Amino acid sequence: MNENTEFGYKTRQILNEGVDTLDRKVATRLYEARQAALNVERPAVMGLRLAGIGHGVEIAVFPHVRNLLAIVALSVGAVGTYYWDAYEQAREFEEIDSALLADELPPAAYLDRGFHAWLEYAPDSSSQ
Secondary structure, three states: OOHHHHHHHHHHHHHHHOHHHOOHHHHHHHHHHHHHHHHOOOOOEEEEOOOOOOOOEEEEOOHHHHHHHHHHHHHHHHHHHHHHHHHHHHHHHHHHHHHHHHOOOOHHHHHOOOHHHHHHHOOOHHHO
């Protein structure tokens, strides 16, 4: 057990020892006060720890705001990935276009139906 839990058990035990000797009115008022405290709604709280400060700084954040932030982050990531892939694909096309333009063949040769057959039977230009 951690220290906080153990302290809580010891405190409860000490407080329970004197319950039988309390006046009925006092016991009823204490019970009503406890019930009122338990029925109070607490706002959603997210704790932050700042550097150099030992205690958490409490900032009330609604639960749906955290979900909205997660959705926005995922959307930005997806859009960023899409544009990154489009950029990479454009770069690849640029390299292919540069290689085609630097080649000695006219562009009409690439449209010829017999071009692929010619490529298969043509001597390798790198071996010359």
